[in-house]
Amino acid sequence: MTKFTDLNLNPKVLKAIQEAGYESPTPIQAGAIPPALEGKDVLGIAQTGTGKTASFTLPMITMLARGRARARMPRSLVLCPTRELAAQVAENFDTYTKHLKLTKALLIGGVSFGEQDKLIDKGVDVLIATPGRLIDHFERGKLILSDVKIMVIDEADRMLDMGFIPDIERIFQMTPFTRQTLFFSATMAPEIERITNTFLSNPTRVEVARQATTGENIEQGVLMLTASRKDREATEKRNVLRALIDAEGDKCTNAIIFCNRKMDVDTVAKSLKKHGYDAAPIHGDLDQSQRTKTLEGFRNGDLRFLVASDVAARGLDVPSVSHVYNFDVPSHAEDYVHRIGRTGRAGRDGKAIMICVPRDEKNLADVERLVQREIPRIENPLGNKAPAKSATDDAGKSDKPAVQDATQDDATKTEKPKRTRSRSRKKPEAAKVETETVTADSPEADTAPEVKAEQQPEPKAVKSDEKRQDDKPQHDKQQNRRGGRGNNRNENRNQNNRNDNKVVGLGEHTPEFIGLSFAERRD
DNA sequence: AAAAAAG
Missing domain, CATH: 3.40.50.300 (P-loop containing nucleotide triphosphate hydrolases)
Structure with missing residues (x-):
């Protein structure tokens, strides 16, 4: 069993990890941290809930521990799809930098520029941002990204859903091509595949299974x-x-x-x-x-x-x-x-x-x-x-005279006309795997790096640098479902849609498929 | 059909 202490992390980071009560990395952490520390690009295929956040914050902090940021030139950049997630990543940095003096700025929309500007001017080691606000700062000339050494894209498939991919491409182009890129996505939709082929260089691919959906608990x-x-x-x-x-x-x-x-x-x-x-x-x-x-x-x-x-x-x-x-x-x-x-x-x-x-x-x-x-x-x-x-006194009762607030908790509220146009939108349920997989069914908090040793599946990083090319050719059959941008490719559906091994037991707490690797699930 | 993000 790998321990954090085996991972070559900065001692002060280790100390913070220990103080937070963690000992063993989750599979995504065990798989992504070593190559990240070697300076390699990482393509992490993992859901939230797998400890993904720490799998990039820990190596980043370790690598940034040396050196210092110059004014307006952040040394690293993390992009997240929503403000809340960005804030959460920022908290994660706080937790693990507590014994170091690294600076960070959180650049998200919906809040004033003033504070963010000040931090940027002083110089930050880590910039955590949502795409819109980051570009906004950049366009105002407040931000120079030419010193970015590490860039992280978190939840790329969600960025795709939200139409952020063009922004992401722009941001990639604003940073030096020599940067190290850590790229995370829950699935490899064709569009995501394209981005990674374009902007990652010979990445180490680390893949963990979808989050335990219906965890036994x-x-x-x-x-x-x-x-x-x-x-x-x-x-x-x-x-x-x-x-x-x-x-x-x-x-x-x-x-x-x-x-x-x-x-x-x-x-x-x-x-x-x-x-x-x-x-x-x-x-x-x-x-x-x-x-x-x-x-x-x-x-x-x-x-x-x-x-x-x-x-x-x-x-x-x-x-x-x-x-x-x-x-x-x-x-x-x-x-x-x-x-x-x-x-x-x-x-x-x-x-x-x-x-x-x-x-x-x-x-x-x-x-x-x-x-x-x-x-x-x-x-x-x-x-x-x-x-x-029925027994409640909800305002829907007709003998109650009035509901004056906007909840319209009575019959005056009519549903707006519903169109039930059913788009055929079957989504393959498991990310396709072309290499070995690791199941990460730990219920761990995404921002938490740990998992108690006993509930850990054996971590196996999958390096596919070499394997990728000569693997099966059905590479981009993964379907992207939503109407994000640039996914007018409707060609082939993944064949994953059947569920022959369905677990129907009502008292059953652990669906069998959780224990299966992707490859096994495919059959 | 809806939600998210830059205003």
């Missing part, structure tokens, strides 16, 4: 709900949500409630608040100070219910979330994995409960196909019929 359930009337669906969903929360009682210490739409995030948050639940919304239309404050409150336990869009689905690390409620079935099955991965972190128990209305059944089927198991159906705590007359 996450109990899942789905409530099938058919509204009494179409126009009451939203209201009844909220009633049921509260009932589901109540049914958990004290076991639900805190929870994230995911909705598919920002508007619903607001509505649900308001509704919960109105009914006396300690809830607050977070999504991309709220201003950054609000987002930060809300998240902070949730992290430190002041806030019990975080109602969120998918801005919070990935990567966010709140160590102890007891429950995840999916108010809607996510329309991208993959997001289900990310969402429920917010609970059951670091080996804790977690529970993930979802509400599914008829319209979402197709999405549910996609989710179940992805996680290769049937999600146990749960009873409606309000009883299956007459949801309208």
Whole structure:
């Protein structure tokens, strides 16, 4: 078993790691840190939750420990898709630089330039940024990237989804070609493949399996709900949500409630608040100070219910979330994995409960196909019929005169017309592997470097520098699903879509596929 | 169909 002490990290970094209570690296860390320290480019294929963040921060800090930054010329650069993730990476740096004097700046949108400018002017070793704001600084001439020695792209596939790839290419071109690049993506969509072929030089490829979706410690359930009337669906969903929360009682210490739409995030948050639940919304239309404050409150336990869009689905690390409620079935099955991965972190128990209305059944089927198991159906705590007359006093009751706030918790709220155009959007569920793989099913927090030794699969870095060319030719069959940019390639679907070895056991806590390597899963 | 990010 590899230990951090075997990895040639700076002693002061090791000290900080120890103080944080970590001893053994996760597979992605064990695989990526050595080549990164040798100065090689790294292509890391890993999800959040695998300890990815530390797999680049630790070697970066070690390498930056010598030398000092000059004014306006940062020595390294980390790009993240969302502000929250960038902030989290920044925190990670703080944790592991505590015995060193490295400087950093967090360049994200939604906050004023002043502070960021000041830091840049003083000179920073590490720049952590979202693409838009970084380019903004660059264009204002505030930033010179010609001294960047190490550049990290985090969550590249999400950048792709969000249309950031052109920005990323631009940023690549703003940095010297001699830089070292550490590039992370959960999948290798064709467009991602293209970028890595263009901007990475002979990278060491390190691949770990998809995050344990339904880790044995996450109990899942789905409530099938058919509204009494179409126009009451939203209201009844909220009633049921509260009932589901109540049914958990004290076991639900805190929870994230995911909705598919920002508007619903607001509505649900308001509704919960109105009914006396300690809830607050977070999504991309709220201003950054609000987002930060809300998240902070949730992290430190002041806030019990975080109602969120998918801005919070990935990567966010709140160590102890007891429950995840999916108010809607996510329309991208993959997001289900990310969402429920917010609970059951670091080996804790977690529970993930979802509400599914008829319209979402197709999405549910996609989710179940992805996680290769049937999600146990749960009873409606309000009883299956007459949801309208059930025990709660939700404002939907017609004898209540008024609901004056915007939650419209009554029948006046009508669903906007739904189009159910079903795009065929089957997504291969497992990243394709052409080399050996390592399964990383540890429930570790993404920002945490550790994993207790016993739950660690044997780390095996895969160096594919040599293997890549002569491997199987079906290289870019990976399908990119979303409408990001430049993915008008619809050609070949990955053949991964069948799930013959589905685990259907309802009491089953560990779906078998988690223990399988990608290669095995393919069969 | 929606979410995220630069305003």
